Amino acid sequence: MQLMRALDPLQVASSGVNLLRSGLVLTFASALALSPLPLRAQDNLDTRRGGLLDEIVFATETDTARLSGLISDGAFQLTAQGVSDPSMFQRIRESALIDYDMSFGGSVELTLNPAGPTFRDGTLNPFHVPAIREAMNWLIDRRFIAEEIYGGLARPRSLPIGTAVPDFARVAASARAIELRYRHDPARALAVIEAEMQALGAERQGGIWHHDGRPVTLRMVIRSDDNRRQVGDHVANLLEGAGFRTERLYRGPEEASRIWIASDPAAGQWHIVTGAWISTLVRRDSSDDFDFYYTPRGRPDPLWQAYTPAPEFDRVASRLAEGDFADLEERAALMTRALDLAMQDSARIWLVDQSQIGPRAADIQVASDLAGGVRGSQIWPLTLRFADRVGGQARVAMPSVLTEPWNPVAGTNWLFDRMVLRALNDSSVLPDPFTGLHRPQRLARADLTVREGTPVSVTLPWVTLDQAEEITVPDDAWIAWDEGEGRFLTVAETGQQGLSARTRTLLHYGPEFFDRLWHDGSTVSLPDVLVSWALTFSRANPDSPHFDPSHVPVFEVFERQFRGWRIVSEDPFVLEVYSDQISLDAETMVAQRTASVLPWHVIGLAMQAEARGELAFSSAKADRIDAEWLSLVAGPSLPILDRRLEDARDAGAIPFPNLLGPHLTEEEIAQRYDNIAAWRAARRHFQIGDGPYLLHSVHPIEGALVLRHFPDFPDPADRWLGFAAPPVPVLDLDGPLIVARGEEARFTIQASFAGDPVAADDMEAARFLLFDGDGTLIEEGDVTEIGGGMWEVRLTPAQIAALGMGPNSLEVVFTSRHVAMPVFASQPFATVPVRTANW
Structure with a gap:
């Protein structure tokens, strides 16, 4: 498991260059039958738009020990996998052919299965008991893992918030006290395990725990492709010393994901997963981490829906996530209490924070994120380049490609999948790779007004921050959804005249916002915004064919704080958002309120398939209705979408017709479907975006993806250049x-x-x-x-x-x-x- 955490949030050449994959040498051009790409290295930086390369190839390389050699030999120019092996780091430092970046946002933990107390097959799950989960903190020596397994390229970590984030400094005193309380104490751990196992009706026979006459065997999913193999073996040895039998399931990323992400925890396929997370940006505010990691609101996957935090912990986590505090003192008290309650819950056992090295060829330059490295950087697609030329092809090594299905509604959260997707999609704002403060991309500026006394500050000049004694939501703002009529209801229609809000955000988009193109040639338009809003509400409505119970917890948090949307102007696009949710930084609050765009003609096909029970946006719903988890790029989803495209073209169908219909002509509808049909025929997938690169081809069997420069991207290619080494004191x-x-x-x-x-x-x-x-x-x-x-x-x-x-x-x-x-x-x-x- 290597997932990402972000606002939101852990994959060769066409001219015949050899691809090294899993110890085999393949001639990539002949294996994939790619057409030669005319490189445009002579392009002038002054006239180029979007990305600085002509082509990027992501290819699978699972053996991290080979990475430095492959980069030195020119097989790859960059690796998405962070290096945490000290001996490899030494080789990288000594090589004149390799440069590197450091990042500090990775962490390693143990994810524990909370289902139980017995699985469906009747076997015991000790980790259903919070006290046994809590005891794991005393059983494990984190300093040993940091120093002996990671060779000093890691720091011991006990708490849900990392040691390299501003919030740790804000609560350092109480955090250190809690760390002291949970320091290594194996005798205490064994005593707790002994008492709780007996309370579950287990008994020791020959030193081994038995339940209902069977040995208690803990199935451990251990990632085999990095240091987590040694971590998993170390923890398994400790658990065996505590009287358990262990079954060590060594798995790569894709196999591990199928077990712990896709399966129902109650099925009992696993007890422990050696997990890793990475923040894809510098997290200036970690107050929503508790909600994400420990409650069903975190993700729609079956594991998260199995979480049952104690009522007080659930309330505290929700308050922090929603910004439900009056001042910084109350926030600090909530953070301290949440740390205490998280350790008592211990659905996750945090082990270390990693310092990771991102190797790259010496002639390659890229803006690496201080927390997420290149793989987590939001601006890597806009800065990756050769030092001495514009254009060319770069080959990127990935530990896995297409690990989980790609769809923009509830698809993959896998770190390396998301890295590729960031090149395919644009964003309203982008975070600074060193500070985490968001800077405008499609936005031109934003005006934020907060109720007097709200603890918010502003740093960058593109956001204005004002205070008001009272903020009243306009009567014509949209605030609710009528599933039967398929339209939004206003504040006045719902009888909420005079509704007040804690914040008002006025988002001024640039003049190009609705003049941009999707990769299939369609023009981005207002319906692409509206379909995203409508689907957010529809998926939470039990009367909707798109209802998804796993979406409801997340939506309920949103709904409690949401106070209305209003489109002030369509040209230029100006959006007004009212909300009670706050964050410490005005820039972050603006980022949370920006409009998402989804290509309505592609999303509409998926909605039709979901309504028929053929596909589902989320893994949880797919499992519940026995359907395919929607993928726009590969697998059984594609022929289903082909059939839905044929139906939609014949009928001129659009999603949410009462909402989108007034903004579309018959010609626009027909053109959209013609465009995606031509794209599907040429590219053999449905993944379109509006980013600086387009997905040229997908090769699931070979484990490779090919991206090509999108020449119609609106921005100059040098817009995001200029980030040097992070000035870490x-x-x-x-x-x-x-x-x-x-x-x-x-x-x-x-x-x-x-x-x-x-x-x-x-x-x-x-x-x-x-x-x-x-x-x-x-x-x-x-x-x-x-x-x-x-x-x-x-x-x-x-x-x-x-x-x-x-x-x-x-x-x-x-x-x-x-x-x-x-x-x-x-x-x-x-x-x-x-x-x-x-x-």
Whole structure:
């Protein structure tokens, strides 16, 4: 499992270059019968639009140990898979043919199956019991995993929020206290497991747990393609030492996904999965992580629908996700409580945060995200290029291709699938790869008004932020959906005149918004926006043929905060959104309210197929109605969509005709279907987008995809160039190793980047945490800036006295304004009696 987490959120050449796949050498051109691509390396950067390459080939390479050699040999120019092996990192650093980027947003965890207490076959699932899940935290030595398995390219992690996000710095004191409570304590873990297993009616026979006369065997899905194989073996050994038998199911990404994502947890195909997640952008606000990872609102998949968090945890997670807090103090209290409750729930056992290396050929340049690397970067398609020319072909190695079905409604959330899709689709806004703050792409500007006292700040000039004593929703704003009539209802029609909202967002789109083209040649238009809105409501309505129970929890969260949409202008497109949901950054709030566009003529075909019970947008509904999970690119979905296309062309059918019909002519409808039919005939799939690259061809058997430059993309090719290395500060903490009681202690910190001092104005926050020998937090406060990139912490005699005798530690946490990732430094020191101070 390697899924992504984003707003939202973990795949050769046509001229006969060899493709190396799973140890085999294939001549890619002959194997896939690709037509030669005329390279346009002579194109001028000043006149080029969209992507900077002519072609990108994604091909499967499952052996990470071979990646550096394949890049050095020219078989690949880039790998989507992050490297976390120390020996390979050393080879990469020593090679003149390879460059690399570092990213810090990956994490590794154990996903536990909560179904039970017994599966359908009657076998026991110990992890149905929260106390046994919680005990796993004490059983596992995270420091061993970080240092021995990941060779120092990882940091121990115990909590649902990562150590490399701003929220960790905001709640560092309480987070460190909770980490202390769950530090490695195998004796405590075994005692809890013993008591809870007996309560389940299990007993030991010959040291092995038995239930109903059968050994309790834990089926562990262990990813075999990276360090998680060693992690899985280590955890299996620990569980065997606790009296369980284990069945180790070593699987690659696709096989693992079929087991834990596609299956019903109650079927009992698995107990534990070695999981990995990656944030595809720098997460400035982690308050919705609890809702995503621990409640049915997180995802529509069967596993998430099996989650049953405790009522208090469910309420706290929901409040944080919805921004239901009055000020930052209340938010901090909710975050601290959520951390406590998440550890008691422990549907996931967090193990480490990874530092991953993204290798690339030395002549390749790309904007890598500080959290997600290249594979998570939202702007990689707009920045990937050769250093010395425009155009050409790049080959990208992927651990898997087409891991899950692609559809834009409830399709794949797989990291590497989503990486490719980001090249195929455009976005209203794009996040800065270093700060996570969103910048405008299709938007021109945004005006945000919040109710007075709402804890929101703005950083970038494209968003204006104002406050108002009261925000009233207009009577003509759309707020509800009438499934029978197939149209939106206004505030006035629902009898909610005078409705107030916490926020009002006015989104001003650029003049090109409805002048752009889909890849099949169709012009993006207002119905592409309306179909997305309507489907969001229709899928939550039990009277709709598109009703999906797995969509309901997510929709209910949205509906509680939604206060209305209003189209202010169609040309230029100006949209007004009213909502009670807030985030700490105005830029993030704007991003959450932007309009999605879906090609209505493709979505309409899928809707017809779903109404007939042939296809389903989500995996959960597909399983429930025994239908195919919709894929627009491969598999059994395609002939079904072919039949629905024939019907739609003959009838001139459109989705939600009462809503979309007034905005479409018969000629436009016919042209849309002609365009997608021609596209399907030429490309052999239905995946169209509006991004800088189009999906030229799909090769599921060979494990490859071919993307080509989309020349009609509206933006200049150099628009997003200019991102260099992220300016992550380096901290050098210095101070005494021995401090006598009754004395003051002074510690100094030098903050620098690339050897130059970091100015105080470039720092957003600098805090210190003082711990005694038991790890108890004794004191916290601000670090003092003293000039020239130097800072200091002065501990008073009273603070030293509060530590007692023995070992202690001082930890400092700095957060830069230019990189939304806290950096840490710590120093141990000992307190001694006055008479021994000079020993």
